[in-house]
Amino acid sequence: MIEILFQMLVFPGLAAAFAIGFLYQGIERKVSAHAHHRIGPPVWQPFMDWVKLMSKENIKPKHGIGFLMTLCPIISFASLLTVILFIPIGNFVLFSFTGSLFVVIYFLVMYSVFYAFAGFASGNPFGYVGGIREIMQIVSYEFPFIVSLLTIGFLTNFRVVPFLSLEFPFALFAFLAGVLGKLCLPPFHIPEAEQEIVAGHLTEYSGPRLAMFGLSKAIGFWVLVSLGAVYFLGANGLISFFACSLVILAVLIIIRTLFARLRISQAFRLYWFVIGPLAVIDLVRVIVGFY
Amino acid sequence: MHEYVLPFGPQHPALLEPLHIKLKVEGETIVGSDISLGYNHKGIEKSFENRWWAKGMYLSERVCGICGHFHTSTFAQGIENMLGLEVPERANYIRVLIGELERIHSHMLALGVVAYEMGLDTLFHYIFRDRELVMDLQELLTGNRVHFCMNVIGGVRKDINMENTRRVEENLEKIEERCHHYIKLFKNDATVKRRTQHVGFLSKQKAKELTPVGPNIRASGMDYDVRETGYFAYKYMNFKPITGEGGDVLERCVVRFKECIDSVRMVRKCLLEMPKGKVKVNVPPVVKIKEGLETVSRTEAPRGELIYYLKSAGDKPYRVKIRTPTYQTFHILGHILNGYEIPDVPVIIASIDPCISCADRMTVVDAGTNKERMVTMKEVRERRK
Secondary structure (H helix, E strand, O other): OHHHHHHHHOOOOHHHHHHHHHHHHHHHHHHHHHHOOOOOOOOOHHHHHHHHHHOOOOOOOOOOOHHHHHHHHHHHHHHHHHHHOOOOEOOEOOOOOOOHHHHHHHHHHHHHHHHHHHHHHOOOHHHHHHHHHHHHHHHHHHHHHHHHHHHHHHHOOOOOOOOEOOOOHHHHHHHHHHHHHHOOOOOOOOOOOHHHHOOHHHOOOOHHHHHHHHHHHHHHHHHHHHHHHHHOEOOOOHHHHHHHHHHHHHHHHHHHHHOOOOOHHHHHHHHHHHHHHHHHHHHHHHHHOOO | OOEEEEEEOOOEOOEOOOOEEEEEEEOOEEEEEEEEOOOOOOOHHHHHOOOOHHHHHHHHHOOOOOOHHHHHHHHHHHHHHHHOOOOOHHHHHHHHHHHHHHHHHHHHHHHHHHHHHOOOHHHHHHHHHHHHHHHHHHHHHHOOOOOOOOEEOOEEOOOOOOOOHHHHHHHHHHHHHHHHHHHHHHHHOHHHHHHHOOOOOOOHHHHHHHOOOOHHHHOOOOOOOHHHHOOOOHHHOOOOOOOOOOOOHHHHHHHHHHHHHHHHHHHHHHHHHOOOOOOEOOOOOOOOOOOOOEEEEEEEEOOEEEEEEEEEOOOOEEEEEEEOHHHHHHHHHHHHOOOOEOOHHHHHHHHOOOOHHHHOOOEEEEOOOOEEEEOOHHHHHHHHO
16 A cells, blocks of 8 residues: 555656656756757746746736646646556556546547647637647547557556567657657747747736646656667666666757657658658567568 | 637747737638737937937937947938048948948847747757857947947047957857758758748739848848948948748758858958958037938848938937838738738848837727727827927
C-alpha cells in the first residue's frame, strides 16, 4: 500500500513529474536560448513562473464559461498524471497489463482535446482560432503518432514495457514529430503562435488556471520524453532511463531551433502525406513480419 | 463556415506599433481587411512651426528612431535649397556614408522582424546579432548608436572619426558575408521558403497602380529609387536601383539584403574617395529665409521616398509637411492581405517594413456613438479655445 502511494505521489508520480517536468522545460528553454546566442533564463524559471501565477488572482472574462475554464486545465493535468502510472520509469510501474498502451493513447488525446476546449471556453476570438487550430493539429498529428506507438505495440502485446526499436527508424521519427505537435513546439507551435493570435487558446487565461496549464505542459514534457525513452530507446533502469530521456530532449531542442512555424495547412499536409505514410511503412513491416 | 472579425492590433505581440487592422476571416482565410490609424499622434509637424530652422533639425531627427538621419538630411537639403547654400563635398560624402550605414541597420531590423513573425526565433536572433556590427560602426564613426545628430544647416556637425579604419573594414566584410549567407538561407531553407514564397504577392501592374515606395515597389520589378537623381554624393556612386521580379515576401527580403550589400559597397567607396576639407559652411544660429519661399525636398530613406514640403515664415517654418515612406506604402496591405491565411498576416505586414509612428495622423473616436472621424486643423484650433 505504501509502495503504491509512494509511486503515485512521489516517484514517478506527482512530485517527480512536477520537479523533473519543470526541469526539462527549463533545460529546453536554456539550451535553445544558447542556440539563439542568448543567455536565457535560469533552468528553474518555469517553476518560478508557476509559483508566481499560482499566487495571482483568478479572472473570468465576461464572455467566458468559468466552470469550463477551471475544468479544462484540471482534466488535462490529471490525464497526464495518469499516464505516468503506466510508463515503467526505472523499475517503477503501477499498472502494466495487456492493452495498457491504449489507455496511454486515450489519456494523451484527452490532454490535447481539453487544451483545445480551453480556447472555446474563454469566449475570445483569439482563443476560438487557437481552439480550431489545436483541433486541426490533433487531427493531423494523432495518425502518425498512434501508428508509431502501435508499431511497437504489436511487438510488446500492447503493453508499455522497455523496448529497443532502432530497427524501426520511421516509427521513431513519426513519434518525435507527434511529440512536437503535442507539446506545441516549433515548427508546430501553430495553436499558440504569439505573432498571429496572441496566445491562442490561452489568451484569456491568467492566474492559477494558466499555472495549471503551465504545469500540465511541463508534465507533458516529462511524460512524452519518458515514453520515447522507454518505448523506443528501451531504457531499462534509472540511469539508462535518464540518459535516454535526455537524448530525446536534445533531439527535440535541435528540431525546435531549426525550423520556422508552418501554416496549419502545411502542417496537415506534412503529417498526413509525409510522416503518416512513413509511419505506416514500419507498421506494415511489423504486421507482415518483415524486420 | 461563418465569417468573423479578428482584431489585429493596436496592441498585439506581432505589431510593436499601434496599427489596427480588422480582418474579416473565414476559417483561416482572409476575405477582407480594414486598416485604421490614429493611435499615435505626436503633433510633430505643428511643433516645427514654433521653432527656429536650426532647432527644427533636432526635432526632425525624432520623427523616427530608425531612420532619423534621413529626416534631418531631407530637412537640411530643403533649407539649403531655399538659402542657395553650397554644401562642401566632404559633408555630402559623410551624409551618404552615415545614411548607408543607417540603411543597413534599418533593413536588418526589418528582416529580423520578418524572421520573428515566421516563428523562427533563431534567425531573428542571428540577424539582430549581425546588426550589432553596423551599430558598432555607427558608434565608432559618429559617437552614437542611434540619433547621430550629424546634420546641421550647411553641412555636418563634425568630421567622422577616421582613427580605426581597420575595424571598419573588418565589420563591413563580416556584414557583406552574412548578407550573402542570409540570401542563400532565405532562398533555400525549407520552412523559410514555404512561409515567404508566393505570399503577399504584388504584381508589377498592381504596383504601378498603388505606387508603394522603396524596396516594396522595387521587389515588384519597378526601378524607382530617388538615389538615382544623384543628390548629395550619390552622383559619384555609380548607383543602380536593385530590383527583383517575384513581388512576394521572399523577394522583398532578398531585395533588402541585396541593398545592404550595395550599401556596404557605397560605404567603402565613400571612405576611399572622400575629399579632404571643410565639413560645413558657417551660417548664423538664427537662419532667416525669405517669407513665403517654399520647397520640396526628397531623399531615399530605407523604407522608400521621403518627402519634406517646407514653407518659410522668416526665421521659422510656416508649414512643414512630412510624407513618410510608410504613409505611401501601407494602403497596399488592403490588397496583398486578401486571400492569404491568418499565419501570413504578420509576415506580410512585417515584409512591407511599416513604421507606423512616423506615418500616423490624428483620429478622434466618439465614445458615445462609436464613430471615428478625422479632425482638421481648424477644428483642433476651435477645440483649443
